[in-house]
Amino acid sequence: MSTDTNTPLLSVENLRFRWPSGQRDVIEIPELSIQQGERVFIKGESGSGKTTLLSLLGGINLPDSGTIKLIGTDIAQLKQSHRDQFRADHIGFVFQLFNLIPYLSVLENITLACAFSKCRKAKALAKSGTLEDEAYRLLSHLQLQDRRLLAKPVSDLSVGQQQRVAAARALIGSPELIIADEPTSALDADTREHFLSLLLSECEYSGSSVLFVSHDPSLENSFDRSIYLSALNRAVVGLPADQQESAL
Amino acid sequence: MNLLLLLKLTFKSILNRKFTSYLTLFSICISVFLLLGVDTVRKEAKHSFTNTISGTDLLVGARSGSVQLLLYSVFRIGNATNNIGWDSYQKISAHRSVAWSIPISLGDSHKGFRVMGTTEAYFKHYRFADEQALGFKAGKAFSAVYDTVIGAEVAEKLGYQLGDELTLAHGVYDTDFARHDDKPFVLTGILARTGTPVDRTIHISLQGIEALHIDWKTGTRSRETVSAQNALKLELQPTQITAFMLGLNSKMDIFRVQRAINSYKKEPMLAVLPGLALGELWQLIDVAEKALLVIAVFVLLNSFVGLLTVILTSLNERRREIAILRSLGCRPIQIFILLASESLLFAIVGCFLGALLFLIATVLSHSILQEYGLHIPLSSFGSEQLVLIAAVIGVSFLVGSIPGYRAYKQSLADGMSIKL
Amino acid sequence: MHTLRILLLLMLTISPMANSDEYKEVTWDDLMPESWVPSVTEDQAFFEGETFDGTVVELPKTEFSPIVNTLDKQKLKLPGYMIPIKFNASSVSEFLLVPYVGACVHTPPPPENQIVYVSLKKPLVTQDLWAPVWVSGTMKAQLSMTKYATAGYHMTEAVMEVYEY
Numbered sequence: 001m002s003t004d005t006n007t008p009l010l011s012v013e014n015l016r017f018r019w020p021s022g023q024r025d026v027i028e029i030p031e032l033s034i035q036q037g038e039r040v041f042i043k044g045e046s047g048s049g050k051t052t053l054l055s056l057l058g059g060i061n062l063p064d065s066g067t068i069k070l071i072g073t074d075i076a077q078l079k080q081s082h083r084d085q086f087r088a089d090h091i092g093f094v095f096q097l098f099n100l101i102p103y104l105s106v107l108e109n110i111t112l113a114c115a116f117s118k119c120r121k122a123k124a125l126a127k128s129g130t131l132e133d134e135a136y137r138l139l140s141h142l143q144l145q146d147r148r149l150l151a152k153p154v155s156d157l158s159v160g161q162q163q164r165v166a167a168a169r170a171l172i173g174s175p176e177l178i179i180a181d182e183p184t185s186a187l188d189a190d191t192r193e194h195f196l197s198l199l200l201s202e203c204e205y206s207g208s209s210v211l212f213v214s215h216d217p218s219l220e221n222s223f224d225r226s227i228y229l230s231a232l233n234r235a236v237v238g239l240p241a242d243q244q245e246s247a248l
Numbered sequence: 249m250n251l252l253l254l255l256k257l258t259f260k261s262i263l264n265r266k267f268t269s270y271l272t273l274f275s276i277c278i279s280v281f282l283l284l285g286v287d288t289v290r291k292e293a294k295h296s297f298t299n300t301i302s303g304t305d306l307l308v309g310a311r312s313g314s315v316q317l318l319l320y321s322v323f324r325i326g327n328a329t330n331n332i333g334w335d336s337y338q339k340i341s342a343h344r345s346v347a348w349s350i351p352i353s354l355g356d357s358h359k360g361f362r363v364m365g366t367t368e369a370y371f372k373h374y375r376f377a378d379e380q381a382l383g384f385k386a387g388k389a390f391s392a393v394y395d396t397v398i399g400a401e402v403a404e405k406l407g408y409q410l411g412d413e414l415t416l417a418h419g420v421y422d423t424d425f426a427r428h429d430d431k432p433f434v435l436t437g438i439l440a441r442t443g444t445p446v447d448r449t450i451h452i453s454l455q456g457i458e459a460l461h462i463d464w465k466t467g468t469r470s471r472e473t474v475s476a477q478n479a480l481k482l483e484l485q486p487t488q489i490t491a492f493m494l495g496l497n498s499k500m501d502i503f504r505v506q507r508a509i510n511s512y513k514k515e516p517m518l519a520v521l522p523g524l525a526l527g528e529l530w531q532l533i534d535v536a537e538k539a540l541l542v543i544a545v546f547v548l549l550n551s552f553v554g555l556l557t558v559i560l561t562s563l564n565e566r567r568r569e570i571a572i573l574r575s576l577g578c579r580p581i582q583i584f585i586l587l588a589s590e591s592l593l594f595a596i597v598g599c600f601l602g603a604l605l606f607l608i609a610t611v612l613s614h615s616i617l618q619e620y621g622l623h624i625p626l627s628s629f630g631s632e633q634l635v636l637i638a639a640v641i642g643v644s645f646l647v648g649s650i651p652g653y654r655a656y657k658q659s660l661a662d663g664m665s666i667k668l
Numbered sequence: 669m670h671t672l673r674i675l676l677l678l679m680l681t682i683s684p685m686a687n688s689d690e691y692k693e694v695t696w697d698d699l700m701p702e703s704w705v706p707s708v709t710e711d712q713a714f715f716e717g718e719t720f721d722g723t724v725v726e727l728p729k730t731e732f733s734p735i736v737n738t739l740d741k742q743k744l745k746l747p748g749y750m751i752p753i754k755f756n757a758s759s760v761s762e763f764l765l766v767p768y769v770g771a772c773v774h775t776p777p778p779p780e781n782q783i784v785y786v787s788l789k790k791p792l793v794t795q796d797l798w799a800p801v802w803v804s805g806t807m808k809a810q811l812s813m814t815k816y817a818t819a820g821y822h823m824t825e826a827v828m829e830v831y832e833y
Contacts, residue, residue, distance in 0.1 A: 055664040060574060081579055088577020095575075098568050103264030104257075115253050116577040181664075295757035302754075378756060499753060499764060499785050500820040503777030523752035523763075527798075 007072060008033040009176060009209050010057070015066035017056055026052055027063070028234035032227070034209055036176070039200060041220050042213045044229035048236055050213045053229070054181055057211070058091055059083035071176055088116040092170030092208070094199075096182040099166030100154045107150040110135040110169045120173025131172075138168040141205070142198045160191045167199050174206040181213050196222055254582055258589045265562065272551075272558050273598050279548040280602025280640060284633055285609070286544040290537045291632075294530065297323065300444040301522050303375035305502050308332070308340070308509055309491035311516040315532065318525040321352065321491040324362045324445045328354065331488040336515045341492065345501045348373045351492040353457045356428075358416045361402050363450045365457035365486075371397075373495060376444050386410055387437035393455045393480055397437035401447035405615075410435055414450070416460065428460045431476045455484040494519075548640065551598075552647045559590055559651045563658075570659050584649075584656040591648025592641065599637045603629070691745035691804040696767045699746075699821060700781050701734050735781050735821060740809040744823070746784065747802050747831050759791035765803055765823070784821040792828055800831035 010033060017027035026049050034040050044050030055061045057068060059075045062083075067074045071090060075083055092113065100109045111131045114121035121131070128134035136147055142164040154162065163183055170178050180199070184192040196219055203210045212223065220226050230236055262269045301322050309317040310330035319325045341349035350373055353365035371382055371389045387410045390397055396414060408414070413432040433452060441447055459479040474482070496502060502521065509519040570583055607629060610617075749769050754762035765784040786803055805826030 051664055058575065058664065060663045084574075084577050084579045086577075087575070093575040095572075099572065101257075101569050101572060103260045108260075113576055115250060291757075298755065298757040302756075305753075379754075498820070500780045500783050502751075502764070503783070507777050521751065523755055527752070 008069075009036045009038070009071060010034040010211075011067075011069040012057075013067045013069075015056065015063050015068065017052065017061065017063045025064075025235045027056065029053070029066075029232055030234065032232065034177075034211065037204070037207060037209055039203070039210045039222070039224045040212065041223035041226045042211060042229055043215065043217060043220070043226060044213055045215050048229040049233050050229055051181065053233070054179055054211075054213060058093065058179060059087045085117075088113075089119050090176045092172075092175045092178045094163070094166045094170045094178070094180040094183040096185050097159075099169075100162055102154055104154070105150065106139075106152050106154065106157070106165055107132060107135055109154065109165060110138070110172055113169050113172050117173060117175075120175060122173075124173040127174075134172060135168060138171055138202070139164070141202050142167055159186055160195065163187060163195055164198065167195075167202065171202055171206055171208065174208060176208060178203055178208045178210045179213075180210065182215070183212075184214065184219065185216070192216075192219070250582070251585070254586050255589055255593075258586055258593055261566075262590060262593065268558050268562075269594075272555050272594055273601070275551045275554050276548075276594060276598030277601040277605060279544070279551040280599050280637070281605045281609070282547055283544040283636065283640070284603060284606045284629075286540045287636060288606070288610075288629070288633065290533075290540070293533075296443070297529070298526060299377040300446075301376060303379055303495065304493045304522055305496045305499065306494040306506055306509070306519045307491065307522055307525070308494065308517055308519045311518045314518065314520040314525045315529050317491065317518055317520055318522065318529060320354065321493075322445070322522070324354070324364075324449065328490045330516075331490055332492070332517060333515055334485070334487050334489060336512065336517065337489055337492055340505075340509060340512075341494070343505070345496050345498065345505055346494055347497045348495045349492055350374060351454065351486075351489045353454055353486065353488075354490045356416050356418055356457070356460065358414055358450050359406060361399075361448050361450050363416050363452060365452055365454045365489075367454060370451065374446075374493070376442055376446070380442075382442065382446065383440040385438045385440040387435070390436055390451070390453050390456070392434075392436075393453060393459055393484065394431065394433050394476065395436040395453065395456070396433040397439060397451040398435060399439050399445075399447035399449045399451075400441040402450055403438045408435055408438070410438070416450070416452075418460075430473060431460055431479065454486040454489070458484040458486050552643065555591055555594055555644070556647050556650060559587065559648070560654070563587070563651055563655060566655070567658060567662065570655060571662055571664065574659055574662075575664065580656050580659050583659045584652040586652075587655040588645065588648035588652030591644045591651070595641045595644030599640055603633070603637065691743045693745045694739075696746070696748070696782055699736060699739070699784075700779075701736050704734050704781075735809045737809055739807050739821075742807050743805070744807045745802055745804040746823075747800060748784070749798065749800055753785075754787075756791075759793050760788070761791035762787045765801075769798055780820045784823050786823045786826045789825045789827055802829045802831050803827075804829075 012029055012032040015027055015029040015032075016025050018025045042050065042053075044053075052061070056063055057070075059068075059078070060083075063076050066076065068076045070086070073086065075086055078086060100106075101112070104112065114124055114131055124131055124134040128137050132150065136150060139145075139149065144161060144164055149157075149161075154165075157165065163186075166183070170180075178199075183199070184195055187195060200210065200222055210223075212219075213229075307317055307321055309321055310328055310332055312329045316326060316329075320328050337349075337351055340346070341351075348369060350369045351367060352370070354362060356363035368389050374382055376382075384397075385400065385403075387397070398408060398414075402408065412435045414435060415427055415429045415432050417427045433456065439446060459476070462479045462482060462484075463474045494505070496505060506519040506521070509517050570586075573583065573586075574580075610625075610629075746765065748765040748767055750760065751764040751766060752760045752762075753764060754760070763786055765786050766778055767782055768778075784803070784807075786805065789805075803823060803826050805823035808822040808824060810820070810822070
């Protein structure tokens with residue numbers, strides 16, 4: 001994995017994708033690149049293909065054509081199992097809701113990311129000595145200082161707390177790319193901004209790039225760059241709003 | 249492959265659904281217990297019964313059916329239809345082809361245990377299991393008319409010691425209005441454990457039987473009773489016996505002697521080969537046996553259907569969880585293992601509990617089983633039972649692959665768009 | 669456990685096949701001397717020369733029906749039915765081999781030279797008792813009765829296989 005500062009972290013070219021039963025492309029992106037450490041806001045309304053794009057970038061779905069170069073590796077060329085491992089090693093996800101596994105404790109949820117990636121585990125241990133300490137360190141940076149929280153079941157936490165735990169999981173072991181899919185949409189207005197600033201500062205501390213997808217334009221300003229997916233994704237460009245939804 | 253991790257996740261997931269998990273586990277535990285029980289009882293029944301008699305060439309009783317004769321004379325189950333005259337017995341047992349004979353007389357009881365009248369020949373010639381002879385744990389065979397020798401189970405249950413007095417009852421059930429209380433018997437011997445109905449029998453001499461019934465000739469106690477002492481002075485030669493066992497000098501004679509006894513014009517008798525009579529018994533029981541086994545298997549299958557239902561219903565709730573795992577880098581095959589191992593885990597724990605329950609049950613029901621002539625030792629749980637359990641676990645894996653496969657396919661199809 | 673039985677049956681049919689050449693196949697007729705004719709009344713007077721309706725009859729001189737001495741020490745193979753004598757819950761180790769089923773019940777029993785006392789090399793796990801079998805072993809044909817052996821045909825070190833129709 002080359003970490004030459006001139007090479008973009010993520011480089012997408014001529015990406016095309018359609019669902020197996022679909023009759024037309026849902027993703028057609030000629031070019032997209034993100035630099036290391038960059039914080040990118042992707043504005044996508046529903047129907048613009050944002051979830052599909054994220055699943056392609058995460059290696060969960062395979063594009064029909066094009067390249068997705070992440071840290072120098074074209075994940076579109078990798079086998080399923082290698083893609084899965086790549087995702088585990090280099091990408092951290094934060095979703096809108098229900099990020100956590102209900103039958104595991106807070107600590108277990110966070111360290112689960114390390115269970116699937118040896119290199120992230122190594123990096124986490126290098127930072128704090130034990131996984132538990134590292135999890136606690138991240139949580140306290142995200143302003144959850146109570147150590148007892150680690151042993152608590154997930155159901156005891158508020159939504160805001162759950163989202164921060166999810167962020168900790170995404171960040172543990174310092175993966176190069178954080179993909180956040182509407183992580184603030186379920187939070188109330190006050191918590192939203194707070195969460196965002198915590199997330200971004202921690203990503204900066206880790207040196208991770210952020211790809212933040214949301215339909216809420218008020219958050220744009222915190223980011224280095226904004227991309228409008230409906231303009232980027234040729235597959236939906238030109239389609240009126242109501243047709244955009246049904247395109248997927 | 250993070251196998252251990254996956255198993256840990258499965259385990260925690262199951263713990264999270266405590267109530268349904270316990271019910272499912274209970275269901276599997278019970279059905280495994282049933283399967284083990286049915287299988288073991290039928291094997292041990294065969295074993296117990298077959299081990300009761302050995303080395304006897306012919307069993308002879310009043311003419312009835314061969315299985316019935318076997319049951320009442322050897323297993324003390326059921327009753328004879330009629331008796332055999334003493335002179336018929338003497339004539340047959342005196343024949344040159346007969347090496348030894350044991351006459352027996354049944355009809356009385358004591359506190360739920362059957363009383364059997366016989367001679368010293370019984371203690372000398374009776375064999376069980378692999379040609380094992382009867383041994384004495386304490387004392388010796390009877391010598392006087394009112395002596396008695398009891399089996400190991402009787403001694404244990406009733407706590408008798410040598411020298412104790414026993415009052416025998418008339419008839420198969422012991423009730424106080426039909427007791428021979430004027431003629432108590434003295435315990436002179438306790439037999440070592442055999443694992444056969446011998447343990448549950450009280451043995452007295454044939455003369456003892458005669459003495460008991462000396463004033464019961466009309467079928468009920470006569471007004472003028474004869475005391476125990478006076479009875480000794482009277483003629484105590486038996487006139488009838490219930491059955492007798494024969495050991496021949498040459499095995500080649502078995503058929504001829506049998507034929508001769510069966511066609512004996514002076515008295516209707518039946519002579520059977522114990523081996524063949526047992527075979528007939530198994531034929532009778534076989535159908536019931538197989539039916540029970542089939543039922544037990546169906547009960548188990550039913551449990552698995554229940555398990556499958558539980559896991560499949562949970563699958564819907566777990567789609568989100570599976571998507572999260574996928575996003576963390578979990579591979580579809582690992583998702584398959586996650587779900588399939590759930591069924592496996594239930595089966596393993598269920599089998600363990602079922603086996604445990606079975607072992608506890610065999611210990612607790614020991615005395616009840618003994619009444620039916622069954623002896624199920626703890627050692628009966630062996631490699632065959634383990635094979636059965638292994639089969640159950642194997643089936644559970646097949647069952648588990650169904651939700652496993654579904655989850656596998658779903659995880660591939662869902663991608664990151666999870667419809668909640 | 670049905671599969672266990674089938675497996676066992678298969679093993680039985682396969683294993684002795686390897687040695688079946690050393691055993692000479694005989695029939696039940698071969699066990700009776702050619703000159704001898706079994707008499708009908710032989711077993712009628714069993715108890716001290718008395719028939720069943722009470723009349724006294726002359727007992728025949730020979731105690732047992734005659735055997736064919738030349739068969740002694742021969743390795744023979746004979747088909748028949750088992751009557752178990754020495755057995756336990758799982759296996760049979762010694763039995764009487766007879767030419768037909770129901771040897772003990774319906775018709776007059778077979779004469780001694782139509783019964784073979786077989787002792788198996790290895791106790792056999794009990795299968796269907798009424799299935800016809802081939803028994804291969806060393807035949808002992810003895811005339812006199814000693815303390816330890818009884819007269820008639822004995823087959824020792826025998827192996828058994830299921831009779832194929």
